[in-house]
Amino acid sequence: MPTYTAPTRDARFIINEVLDLASYNNLPGFESATPDMIDTVVNEAGKFCSEVLAPLNQVGDKEGCTRHDDGSVTTPTGFKDAFEQYRESGWGTISQPEEFGGQGMPHVLGMLIEEFVGTANQAFAMYPGLTGGAVAAILAKGSDEQKEKYLHKMIANEWLGTMNLTEPHCGTDLGMIRTKAVPQADGSFAITGTKIFISAGEHDLTENIIHLVLAKTPGAPDSSKGISLFIVPKFLVNDDGSLGDRNSLQCGSIEEKMGIHGNSTCVMNYDGATGWMVGEENKGLAAMFIMMNAARLGVGIQGYAQAEVAYQNAVAYALDRRQGRALTGPAEPEAQADPIFVHADVRRMLMDAKAYTEGMRALALWGALQVDLTHKGATDEDKKKADQIISLLTPVIKGYGTDKGFDVAVNMQQVFGGHGYIQEWGMEQYVRDSRIAMIYEGTNGVQAMDLCGRKLAQNGGAAIQTFFATVDAEIAEAKKVEAIAPFAEKLEKALGEQKAATMWFMQNAMQNPDHLGAGAHHYMHIMGIVSLGLMWLRMATVAQAKLDGGAEDKAFYEAKLATARYYGDRFLPDAGALRRKLEAGADTMMALGEEAFQTAA
Amino acid sequence: MPTYTAPTRDARFIINEVLDLASYNNLPGFESATPDMIDTVVNEAGKFCSEVLAPLNQVGDKEGCTRHDDGSVTTPTGFKDAFEQYRESGWGTISQPEEFGGQGMPHVLGMLIEEFVGTANQAFAMYPGLTGGAVAAILAKGSDEQKEKYLHKMIANEWLGTMNLTEPHCGTDLGMIRTKAVPQADGSFAITGTKIFISAGEHDLTENIIHLVLAKTPGAPDSSKGISLFIVPKFLVNDDGSLGDRNSLQCGSIEEKMGIHGNSTCVMNYDGATGWMVGEENKGLAAMFIMMNAARLGVGIQGYAQAEVAYQNAVAYALDRRQGRALTGPAEPEAQADPIFVHADVRRMLMDAKAYTEGMRALALWGALQVDLTHKGATDEDKKKADQIISLLTPVIKGYGTDKGFDVAVNMQQVFGGHGYIQEWGMEQYVRDSRIAMIYEGTNGVQAMDLCGRKLAQNGGAAIQTFFATVDAEIAEAKKVEAIAPFAEKLEKALGEQKAATMWFMQNAMQNPDHLGAGAHHYMHIMGIVSLGLMWLRMATVAQAKLDGGAEDKAFYEAKLATARYYGDRFLPDAGALRRKLEAGADTMMALGEEAFQTAA
Structure with a gap:
């Protein structure tokens, strides 16, 4: 049976030595994240994930989830117990705001625990995993009443949250959704429609599930400018926080998937379910x-x-x-x-x-x-x-x-x-x-277009210039260290490919926007290679300094240096090939019409 | 439900126009492969695969195979009927020798049919698929009596064959096998041992199954020089060709795999089963x-x-x-x-x-x-x-x-x-x-070492020189055609990367053989890219000539030209990056000892 050991040494290296989290202790929430506290959290979370969650990973895959005739869903053997332990240990509350019962620690720590949980058991991780997004949306856009009513329990993982976006005919293009939200006299909305691919849409881990649902109000624009966001709880919540009526929504079926069988990915049917709008009407996309x-x-x-x-x-x-x-x-x-x-x-x-x-x-x-x-x-x-x-x-x-x-x-x-x-x-x-x-x-093609079609151009390219300036400065610094200079030079070359690719986009995408679409995937990979290169530059720099300072854990730092060199040899060269592909543009990619793709007998 | 249409137009283009099979009609077996005959075979095989085999692909995946308590195995619904049709149509006999009931046509055709069958239903294709290898071994190394006894039925697909190599503790390194072959008074051998991952090891498609089994005779060298090959039929075959006793071998279990569920991948237990040696003792590896x-x-x-x-x-x-x-x-x-x-x-x-x-x-x-x-x-x-x-x-x-x-x-x-x-x-x-x-x-890592560690160096590199000369000559020819020259130049550049990589191996692998191991995967990919480039050069050249000649099917040829250009833009650039990785050698790859790979808590 496969096993998992949480890489706590590497995590502490990154947090304490590379990011030097202690140096931010003047900022709110960071003051409590002392190296000692970090060690404790990292080690305890690692232990829980290795010992409790990892052994359930194959169980979840084999058993999957079971939907019963009444629409209820049973999670795989052991998931409910493990979730109880997860909830009681407060692993989901680490970086949530103290105001609503969270621990208010940096996201850095919350993210690391997300890694450990997800590594041990991805299907399990997705039960509490989407709650974070739902909480973030309510925090940013919800009314005070909504925050008070839902956030305490969600952050405590007594209730879990979901994200209901996709419908059978649309996923990426959410302007096309058909789920309706009809206003009721009491200020609520009646939500009707079908959502698919809803991770953790129904399960037996918590007494309530808070669905965040995208829907359209009557007369809303027929585009992404006509989407609103609603809170639609499985059980209505009374003013005193107790649970009220069962809402008119149900898991219609569980999707049969390639993997993550331990997570119940649901078709969710809303049949005039009661919901409350989060934020403004037609501004659901931002939320x-x-x-x-x-x-x-x-x-x-x-x-x-x-x-x-x-x-x-x-x-x-x-x-x-x-x-x-x-x-x-x-x-x-x-x-x-x-x-x-x-x-x-x-x-x-x-x-x-x-x-x-x-x-x-x-x-x-x-x-x-x-x-x-x-x-x-x-x-x-x-x-x-x-x-x-x-x-x-x-x-x-x-x-x-x-x-x-x-x-x-x-x-x-x-x-x-x-x-x-x-x-x-x-x-x-x-x-x-x-x-x-x-x-x-968002498929990785959508990510690539988000990066190239939106983020690169925003504010006259200010963000990418900030990124380039950051990498440039660190390369210049690293070139002064003899042992690191060769790697820094390789990274500089790869960064040069990214800069050239960026320039090529600037010079060509206006004339034909397909040039952007044709190169977006390549660009995203170039930037991934450069970004990881920057990380290896930092890790190598810290490792070299530690060795120079006579650190005890010599083998660990030497391995970092060797791995950085390997990265320079085996990852960075791809940046050049990707740039050449990108600069080939859209012409050959878009040359053929649909007939040319259809198999001729 | 997914569907499949055999790409018969493309197949005919390659066989008739690119390979120009008709120009070989002076060779034995080729004379019957006229363009008309090819059209008929290609179209009929395509139809069978699209209409009969493809619809069973999901069925096979869902149902898998069932092993019964007596060790017998039932294939998925429809497989047996489909196999009957396959056998009756003689799709497995196309390029087998006429002497043993085959049709004696070129392998080109046999291979194409293998493609169609495998595309429609890979799990199905693997029942007759391994018989080809078993037949080839008996043809090359078997005695006349063995050929006479087994090949007619195997080529007719009345019996199917298997290849029994892997054991629980060894796959790549077959010198380690433990299966024993003890000589009997009648010249046969008693085979005892366990083989795993045996594709089509047991099934209900044919009345007999001819297992080819690697085993060691008593006192054989404890290496790959001590392996012998045996024919071990499920049912012994009487001299008149009728079936005799059930042999002492059984499917112990069916492996639960990631895919190809429709094929019964078996653990095979040989318990003093009667077998006959194929070829010479201890020369099984060659067979x-x-x-x-x-x-x-x-x-x-x-x-x-x-x-x-x-x-x-x-x-x-x-x-x-x-x-x-x-x-x-x-x-x-x-x-x-x-x-x-x-x-x-x-x-x-x-x-x-x-x-x-x-x-x-x-x-x-x-x-x-x-x-x-x-x-x-x-x-x-x-x-x-x-x-x-x-x-x-x-x-x-x-x-x-x-x-x-x-x-x-x-x-x-x-x-x-x-x-x-x-x-x-x-x-x-x-x-x-x-x-x-x-x-x-053989994993793809083994393939890479076969290419770089064995094939490149054989006979002083004669084979790779032949390959380079072939590509060089075709590039030189293509550069004379204005429309093709730009692609030919890109291919020339990629070929240059391969030549340089070859040279680097020659200059460095002697000093440290790990340089070869470290670059083998990269080299195999460079050569794949160049080889496909050569194919696109040929296809583009033919397409251009057809268009120049006023061919009717203009869209088809134009698509070939556009796809060649795309290949030049998007595939060929990787050759350079791969060469850079290869030339980085083994030093950073092999720098770290096992402790550096073990997760430190």
Whole structure:
């Protein structure tokens, strides 16, 4: 059976040494996040995830969820107990506002726990996972009454939340939704329609479920400008907070999916259900984006989370399984064969995984810090810069992170040879589970267009200039350190490819917007490669300084330096090829009409 | 429900126009393969696969195979009837020798039919699929008596064959097998041991199953030099050809796999089963490689076969599903949204799939022609050249073909957005089914080492020089054609990267063989990119000539030219990045010891 050990040493390295979270202790919420507190949280969360959640991962996959005739849903064996423990330990409250019962600690910590939970058991993670987005939307757009009524229980995970966007005929293009919201005399709305792909839409983990539902009021514009957001609880909530009537909504069926079987992905039927508008009429899209951005970062984490656990198990297998001999001569002559760990091609896949997961962890946690600084930064300038960085990074973390995370999961399965294809070993589940992250919360094509069509151009390109200035400055600094300079130069070259690609877009996209669409995926990957490169530059710089300072944990820091060099050798070169593809533009891509794609007999 | 239309127009283009099979009609077996005959075979086979096999693909996935308590296995509903039709139509006999009841036609045709069958239903294709390898081994190494006894029935598909190599503790490293073969007084052997991952190991499609089993005789060397090959029939065969006693072998269980559920992948237990040695004692590895090479080409086809059917269904979905608007303005203003086909990122994925599948089809069929010419070439020089080319191309077709084929299947699933993750649509099955092709018959890492560690160096690099000379000559020719010259120049650049990478290996691998292991995967992909580039050069050249000649089917040829240009823009640039990675060598890849890979808490 596959196992999982939370990478707490690496997490502490990133938080304490690379991000140096302690240096922000003048900011609200950060003062309590002392290194000691961080150690405690990281270690305890890691233990819970390894010992309680990970053993349920295959159970969830095998059993799936069961919908009963009355529309109720039973989660897999053990999920309810595990969720009780999760709730009681308050793992979902870490970075939620104290005002509503949260612990008010930095998002950096909340995000890390999300990683551990998601790595141990992605299907489980998605029960509390979407609640974060729902809470964020209510916090930003809800009335005081709504906040008071729902947030305490949601943050305490006594109730969970969902996001109801997609309908059978529309997902990306939410302007087309058909779910209706008809105003009632008491100020509420009667919600009617069908939503699909609703993660955690129905389950037995909590006594109530708070659905956030996109719908259209009568006469609303027939576009994304006509969408409103509603709170539609499974059980109506009385003014004293007790539960009232069962609302007219039901899980119609559970989707049969490729993976994440342990999560109940529901078709939700709303049949005149009572709902309350969140924020302004027809401004639902903005509220939805608040949910969505939180969810997108969460999905980005899922990308490397599945890669991480697949990697850990591939390492164990590579050290255990013996086939053939090292090309350089038998590594263990007394044994009948060497562990496959000695083979360069196996090592290639493991190093790729290591360079990616550690780099992505640093990127996601740096991103989470920007989320914190957007609200809590010491100066307006700090807040603005943080907002620019995270708005650019969100589609990169989600899109590049999950594309590459899936690739890594596939490679880790490959390390197992034929056994990787057999269910019992668990590797194929990681591949199936991680596949969804490239799709939901906006497909990676949508992420690429969000990055290139929206974020790059915003405010005259201010955000990307901030990003370039940040990377430029750190490269210049790193070039002064002899041991790091070679890597910094490689990163500079890759950054140059990104700058050139950006320029190419500026010069060509006006003339033909398809040039942007044709290159967006390539651009997102270039930026992912450069962003991870920046993380490796930082990690290498810190590691070198620690070694120079005579740190005790020498092997750990030397591994960071070696992995950075590997990243320079094996990841950065792709930036140039991607730029060449991008600069080929849309002409050959869009040259053929539909007939040319239809199979001629 | 997904559908499949055999790409018969493209197949006829490759066989009749690009390979110009008619020009080989002076060779034995080719004379009967007239364009008319080819048209008939291609169209009839295509019809059978589209109409009979494709509709059973989801059935097989859902039902899987059932093992009964007596060890017998029932295949999914419809498989037995479909197999009857397959057998009666003689689709498995096309390129088998007439001497044993085959039709003696070129492998090119046999391979194409293998593609159609495998595209329609990979799990089904693997019942007759492995028989080809078993037949090849008996043809090459069996005694006259063995040939007479088994080949007629096997070629007629009245009996099917299997390949029993892998054991629980060894797959790649077959020198470690433990299955024993003890000589009996009558010249037979008593075979005892356990084999795993045996495709079509037990089923209800034929009255007998002929297992080819690797085992060790008493006192045999404890390495791959101590392996012998045995024929071990499920039912012993009497001298008159009738079936005798049930042999002491049984399917112990059916593996639970990620995909190809419709094929019964068995654990086979041999308990003193009666077997007969094929060829010489301790020379089983050579016989095994004959089976294996045939099987590897078959697996290479599977790589693009699943991509092809996934592509066809993605095209249909992209034309049907409406979300958003073209960046260049509404394509269908009267509708609420445009088909997603208008979006450049969707088109990117479709064009990638088109360029890959059509290129791979050409490469596989060109490869099949080399298999024919190896035996039937007009001169010894022709035979030698063909042998060199196919020996190089086999790992490339298998390794690059299935790596990229899986990527394409994943992309085609991506076109469906969330619906791609739902089982009902069938796209996730293509991803699961195609995943195995990167693993079996030698993982793609093994293919890369076969290419770089064995094939490149053989006979002083004669084969790769032949390959370079072939591509060089065709580029030189193509540069004379104005319309093709730009593509030829791009291919020349990519070929230059391959030549440089080859040179780098020559200069560095002796000093440290791990340099070869570290770059083998990259090299295999460079060669895949160049090989497909050569195919696109040929297809573009033929298409241009047809257009210049005023051909009627203008749109078809123009699409070929446009797709070649796309290939030049979007595939060829990767060769340079891969070369840079390769030239980074093994140092950073092998720098870290096992402790650095173990998760530190």
